[in-house]
Amino acid sequence: MNKFQIKIDQCRNHLLNQDIDLGFRKLVDCVLDTQQLNLYSQVIEIVSWQDENPTETEGYLNKLHQLIVQLERIQIPDKGFGGTLISTSNLEKKYARSSFSIGPIDIELKAGEIWGLVGENGNGKTSLLRVLAKDLAFDSGSIDYQLEDSTNYKLRTQLVYIPQRTPKWYGSLKSNLKFTATQYGLFKEENELTVLMYIIRFGLWKFRNHAWSELSSGYKMRFELARTFLRRPKLLLLDEPLANLDVLAQQLVLEDLKNMSQSLSNPLGIVLSSQQLFEVEKIADKLIFLKNGKPIYVNHNGESESSEEESQTILEMDLEIEKEQLSELLLHLSLEKINFNGGVFIAHFNKKSCINEVLQVLINNNIQLIYVRDISKSTRRFFIQKANS
Numbered sequence: 396m397n398k399f400q401i402k403i404d405q406c407r408n409h410l411l412n413q414d415i416d417l418g419f420r421k422l423v424d425c426v427l428d429t430q431q432l433n434l435y436s437q438v439i440e441i442v443s444w445q446d447e448n449p450t451e452t453e454g455y456l457n458k459l460h461q462l463i464v465q466l467e468r469i470q471i472p473d474k475g476f477g478g479t480l481i482s483t484s485n486l487e488k489k490y491a492r493s494s495f496s497i498g499p500i501d502i503e504l505k506a507g508e509i510w511g512l513v514g515e516n517g518n519g520k521t522s523l524l525r526v527l528a529k530d531l532a533f534d535s536g537s538i539d540y541q542l543e544d545s546t547n548y549k550l551r552t553q554l555v556y557i558p559q560r561t562p563k564w565y566g567s568l569k570s571n572l573k574f575t576a577t578q579y580g581l582f583k584e585e586n587e588l589t590v591l592m593y594i595i596r597f598g599l600w601k602f603r604n605h606a607w608s609e610l611s612s613g614y615k616m617r618f619e620l621a622r623t624f625l626r627r628p629k630l631l632l633l634d635e636p637l638a639n640l641d642v643l644a645q646q647l648v649l650e651d652l653k654n655m656s657q658s659l660s661n662p663l664g665i666v667l668s669s670q671q672l673f674e675v676e677k678i679a680d681k682l683i684f685l686k687n688g689k690p691i692y693v694n695h696n697g698e699s700e701s702s703e704e705e706s707q708t709i710l711e712m713d714l715e716i717e718k719e720q721l722s723e724l725l726l727h728l729s730l731e732k733i734n735f736n737g738g739v740f741i742a743h744f745n746k747k748s749c750i751n752e753v754l755q756v757l758i759n760n761n762i763q764l765i766y767v768r769d770i771s772k773s774t775r776r777f778f779i780q781k782a783n784s
């Protein structure tokens with residue numbers, strides 16, 4: 396089975412398991428992969444039909460299954476994954492008017508990958524993204540863009556940077572997207588259908604005729620993403636795309652970005668900054684934690700370069716208990732230290748994977764437990780270190 400067949404299979408399984416929204420979104424991705432306008436039309440017809448018949452779930456599912464049958468007849472070869480899009484070596488940026496500097500940063504981002512950029516406020520996330528976007532000059536080291544054509548004009552179309560605050564636009568959401576599509580060479584029917592497909596893909600159907608002032612911040616971000624994907628970027632740099640989204644929407648947007656980064660017709664690389672550590676960790680292939688501009692690299696298993704961490708467990712716990720009593724209870728589990736900050740306990744153990752033993756002790760002693768989270772592999776541990784130092 397190639398990647399396209401696997402994707403179609405996943406759609407069918409989601410629909411069979413009644414995960415209809417997820418199945419539908421993935422189905423739209425498959426249709427976008429085909430780049431066939433007749434299939435775009437069918438998706439748009441199904442969405443319009445569902446709009447008029449919102450309670451006809453069975454009819455809706457039938458139509459989606461018919462679409463799947465058509466997709467199964469299409470062959471799309473696996474291509475384009477794994478090629479490096481951007482690499483940096485010893486990249487450093489200094490600000491003349493402050494002592495702050497970033498780097499040295501070494502990145503190698505490949506098509507189909509997402510890198511998360513995390514860190515507290517003022518630690519250099521935006522600055523790094525702007526340097527990568529060629530929006531800010533750097534002082535030393537190098538950046539190598541390995542896009543199809545890295546001349547400045549082409550770079551601007553293949554590399555898209557979405558800042559935290561995006562500019563206001565006029566007219567309707569759809570007319571703006573149509574204008575963008577025109578700028579990138581889509582006209583007439585192709586323009587209309589492609590724009591509607593991205594409107595559907597980013598959950599903007601109900602808002603397609605709305606003006607900028609009628610959209611919430613979260614939907615403005617979705618609009619920006621739709622506009623960006625119409626440009627078929629290769630490299631996408633997003634500054635805090637989750638900032639104005641509710642928890643559910645954050646997960647949706649991240650899942651969408653993950654799926655779309657692995658598009659078969661246009662796999663792309665994404666670097667995104669965020670304060671939503673746990674959510675980003677779930678989808679990122681690699682994380683960079685920036686502390687005073689200096690990077691700590693963390694792989695998708697949560698491992699950094701530090702070898703001593705491997706034998707430690709760090710737990711974040713919200714419990715109804717005094718610190719001294721908790722220390723006493725956990726001492727025999729190689730407890731190294733406990734800190735209380737931000738309303739929660741942070742306990743360090745000189746022992747690997749001991750969360751189950753800790754839970755057992757807490758339960759046996761009838762301690763009221765609000766939550767316990769193992770942060771040994773989360774970038775959250777670096778935030779804690781700072782709070783404790």
Ligand SMILES: Nc1ncnc2c1ncn2[C@@H]1O[C@H](COP(=O)(O)OP(=O)(O)OP(=O)(O)O)[C@@H](O)[C@H]1O
Pocket residue numbers: 490491492493495514515516517518519520521522523
């Ligand atoms: N133009 C500038 N001149 C001098 N210093 C600057 C300039 N822009 C940013 N800085 C400093 O660089 C540091 C990093 O800022 P940056 O905005 O990159 O951080 P950030 O991690 O994105 O922060 P946030 O999470 O608040 O958006 C800050 O100390 C900031 O004051």
